[in-house]
Amino acid sequence: MNHDNLLAPYAARSAASRGRKHEEPYKDSRPVFERDRDRIIHCAAFRRLEYKTQVFVNHEGDYYRTRLTHSLEVAQIGRGIARRLHLNEDLVEALALAHDLGHTPFGHTGEVVLNRLMADHGGFEHNRQSLRIVELLEERYPGFDGLNLAWETREGIIKHSSQYDHPGHPEDDDFEPHQRPTLEAQIIDLADEIAYNNHDIDDGLKAGYITLDELAALEIWQDMSALVSRKYPHLRGERQAYQTISHLIGHLIDDLVQTTTENLKAYHIDNLEAVRSHPDYLVRLSGETARKNKQLKAFLYRQLYRHYKVERMRIKAERFVTLLFTSYKENPTLLPRKLQQRFDEHGKERVICDYIAGMTDRSALDEYKRLYEPYERV
Incomplete structure (x- = not known):
């Protein structure tokens, strides 16, 4: 069965893809796009997300989200x-699973430090690093470096935007920077936000860094x-909190x-052209x-990320990343x-940057x- 026939007229279609390099x-x-999704799942950078920080560093506990579990929640x-x-689920899933491939160890702290250290050498931004991974750094296939993903998938990676991302670099020119991406790519921005806001509530409560009383002051939590109290009047404690998070999602x-x-x-x-040409x-x-x-x-931001x-x-992570980069550069x-x-x-600096960005918290x-x-032992 041709799944393209089941899609809305403004959806991205595999048959109409601009193809691969x-x-x-x-x-x-x-x-x-199904092939792209599968290639992303099997690449080394995706596996390394298991030991990369979301908010809590990996050794702080088995319960907390990592970049890998976050990516799975975004995909869901x-x-x-x-x-x-009625959009293309394969493309959405591929983009969800790829959107954090370029993240450093120690979450956004690692990204900030590498960007500072690379200021004179092109800087560092994790969307660009994700694209660099799928276009160059993965080594799995005969005849080319990278994963050779479709143009639309690579476009969605470089145009991903959240409160932390800063797209807009010269290498973006290959992906029509003045055009909107597909609706499938636009979904990822908000799916990412929905996922991390809600799982960070869960992780923050579990860690004791935020409390239900503090959340009760927020309109959306109220x-x-x-709603949960009306549906389940006898529910209390953790189960009530889990259900509130679920209903919020x-x-x-x-x-x-x-x-x-x-x-x-x-x-x-x-x-699709109407999507791309729309001003917002x-x-x-x-x-x-x-x-x-x-x-x-x-x-x-106030109660959890700055706890x-x-x-x-964060301060320790800044020291780790800075010392590693400086040591490699000098020696x-x-x-x-x-x-x-x-x-x-x-x-030299870009190779060092790639190496550190590819590390997990543990490594x-x-x-x-x-x-x-x-x-x-060395």
């Missing part, structure tokens, strides 16, 4: 939205908590689908829900010989111990 002989007839939310809007998805559907109708969007993103939350969601984000224990780890023979051989082509800490603790 390199021609390949395929062993089967999977659609373009994104697929649900795409299904209801709304969902009241459902509410945000419902609002997004309804608002996006209204936008598509209001602006007479009936094909069409996938949105309603004004009232966006306002309440902004309150939640501000609360999490003194999170700050302590490049510390690096594996294969990496040293790439200096002439890519530049970065192990490397720190090997380099700086005298009794640690």
Whole structure:
């Protein structure tokens, strides 16, 4: 069955993809974006997300989300939205699973530090690093570097935007920077936000860094908590909190689908080119829900992301990443010989940056111990 025939007229279609950089002989007839999704799942960078920080560093406990579990939650939310809007679920899932491939160890702290250290060498931004991974750094296939993903998938990676991302670099020119991406790519921005806001509430409560009493001051939490109390009047404690989080995710998805559907109708969007040429993103939350969601984000920033224990780890992580980068730069023979051989082509600093960005929290800490603790085996 041709799944493209079941999609809305403004959806991205595998059959209409702009294709890949390199021609390949395929062993089967999977659609373009399904193949991209599978390649992302099997690449080394995706596996390393298991040990990369979301908010809590990996060794702080087995319960807390990592970049990998976050990516799976984004994929789950994104697929649900795409299904209801009759968009291409394969492309949404591929983008959800790829959107954090370029993240450093120690979360956004690692990104900030590498960007500072690379200021004179092109900087660092994790969307660009994700694209660099799928276009160059993965080494799995004969005849080309990278994963040779479809143009639309790579476009969605570089145009992903959240409150932390800063797209807009010269290498973006290959992906029509003045055009909107597909609706499938637009979904990822908000699916990402819905996922991390809600799982950070869960993780923050579990860690004891935020409390239910503090959440009770937020309008959106009040709304969902009241709804849960009406449905389950005898529910208390953790179960009540879990159900409130679950209903909050459902509410945000419902609002997004309804608002996006209204936008598509209001602006007479009936094909993909109309999506691309529209002056703004069409996938949105309603004004009232966006306002309440902004309150939640501000609360999490203030109470969780700047909690003194999170700050302590942030300061330590800055030191780890800075010392590793400086040591490799001043003593490049510390690096594996294969990496040293790439200096002439890519530049010493960029090779070092790629190496550190690819580390997990665990491997970065192990490397720190090997380099700086005298009794640690090298």
